[in-house]
Amino acid sequence: MRAVNSGLAQSLETLLAERPPARAGAVEELFGLSSYASRVDHLLASFDTTLDGTSTARPVQIQEKMRAAFVRGECVRLLFD
Numbered sequence: 001m002r003a004v005n006s007g008l009a010q011s012l013e014t015l016l017a018e019r020p021p022a023r024a025g026a027v028e029e030l031f032g033l034s035s036y037a038s039r040v041d042h043l044l045a046s047f048d049t050t051l052d053g054t055s056t057a058r059p060v061q062i063q064e065k066m067r068a069a070f071v072r073g074e075c076v077r078l079l080f081d
Contacts, residue, residue: 030074031074031075031078039069039070040069042069043065043066043069046065047061047062047065
């Protein structure tokens with residue numbers, strides 16, 4: 001069987017022996033503190049404020065904007081991996 005599928009067997013051995021690419025930089029860029037802080041800044045800037053600095057947002061608006069900023073496919077996936 002190995003002789004018949006020698007190309008496949010060699011490909012599998014090569015694949016299993018290789019180390020996965022380093023992803024620490026990409027993970028940090030997408031999910032790290034600076035990315036999180038940027039989303040928080042963008043979220044806070046998206047709310048209208050009055051002259052005295054108070055927000056005019058209603059609770060429903062706040063919830064919708066929070067969901068849009070943080071409940072994204074790539075973030076939710078981390079909960080299940």
